[in-house]
Ligand SMILES: Nc1ncnc2c1ncn2[C@@H]1O[C@H](COP(=O)(O)OP(=O)(O)OP(=O)(O)O)[C@@H](O)[C@H]1O
């Protein structure tokens with residue numbers, strides 16, 4: 001390894017988005033390799049609003065692999081991190097920087113250690129798929145640092161071993177995770193169905209109902225469902241295969257009615273499986289149910305779906321509006337029913353893409369106070385407002401996949417010390 005005496009530090013910084021499944025992954029056939037019992041499909045969310053940024057650094061002066069998440073050192077000893085590190089190291093290529101006199105042969109990577117710093121621009125472990133963005137970003141940045149030649153789908157099989165849903169976060173737009181058949185998981189990979197530009201009308205509004213850490217993790221929840229729910233087997237074997245084909249068609253044809261119907265049905269069925277699990281798992285709460293009612297009532301009133309909703313393993317609603325106009329009307333309804341509590345600032349209540357707020361004509365808390373009940377309500381009980389039940393909203397869109405950040409000031413690790421900045 002030439003250049004060792006210089007104690008050089010090499011680093012790469014990348015960013016990866018979260019994704020929201022519209023046909024859910026729930027259940028593994030192999031816990032260690034993280035192989036699912038059905039295909040799933042997701043929409044990638046805009047990196048600007050929900051993403052992980054990760055810097056990976058390597059140096060002969062580093063004595064062990066270390067990682068900092070959101071500024072706090074975390075152990076890398078867990079099986080999932082170790083599996084990703086091992087798989088990536090085994091695929092490393094040669095690296096040469098003539099100017100700095102650094103030459104790393106592929107077999108030398110296993111003797112070197114990494115310092116990894118990562119930061120999520122949204123709450124971690126709150127049902128907003130931080131593990132998906134985080135593991136996709138980790139694998140992507142390590143692959144770039146180590147000159148791994150694999151394509152994104154091969155990398156997705158490594159990210160999958162960090163967290164199943166992470167395999168879908170390498171790509172932008174609309175993504176399918178094919179469950180695969182091989183025992184070693186080599187064909188359990190993600191592929192892109194369509195780029196984000198294919199269906200750019202869609203607007204996504206997330207209602208963050210609670211950003212506290214949840215009681216039952218996805219990993220534990222799906223294990224218990226596999227062990228005890230008979231509905232889960234029926235869904236995975238009988239219902240999902242057809243639903244996947246229909247969803248692929250809906251995406252290909254930008255058929256919002258089918259897309260919305262399939263998305264809502266699949267989310268509700270996933271939560272029905274959680275109820276069918278013994279003991280039952282309750283990820284949604286009263287506020288989640290109110291959000292479903294709001295969307296269902298409005299869609300029915302319009303005669304054709306304006307908005308789809310879906311919930312992962314938590315109470316937060318992800319609502320996908322068919323276009324900017326529908327998103328504007330959705331936001332007005334959301335803010336009517338779920339205004340911020342009195343002491344809240346507008347700027348911290350609606351985050352992300354502010355254009356929807358502007359189009360909705362809402363600039364101040366007084367504008368929210370002045371909102372009228374939506375025309376579809378037909379009784380007094382449906383006009384009750386629930387200030388404080390939603391922590392905040394994030395307005396976003398389908399977005400790009402993982403990317404490399406070239407600017408040195410975007411790195412999270414100091415080039416001199418090799419420690420987080
Ligand atoms: N940026 C990151 N880099 C590496 N690992 C991360 C990162 N962010 C989160 N993780 C890992 O993911 C874990 C959180 O995953 P968990 O499944 O509990 O929550 P979530 O992904 O936010 O929610 P959900 O999967 O239900 O949507 C963290 O404890 C950490 O191990």
Ligand SMILES: C[C@@](O)(CCOP(=O)(O)OP(=O)(O)O)CC(=O)O
Pocket residue numbers: 020021023024025026034040131162163164165166218219220311312313
């Ligand atoms: C409800 C889901 O979000 C479940 C995600 O589960 P994870 O990918 O977090 O689980 P592990 O593979 O055990 O890490 C549905 C989905 O994203 O498809």
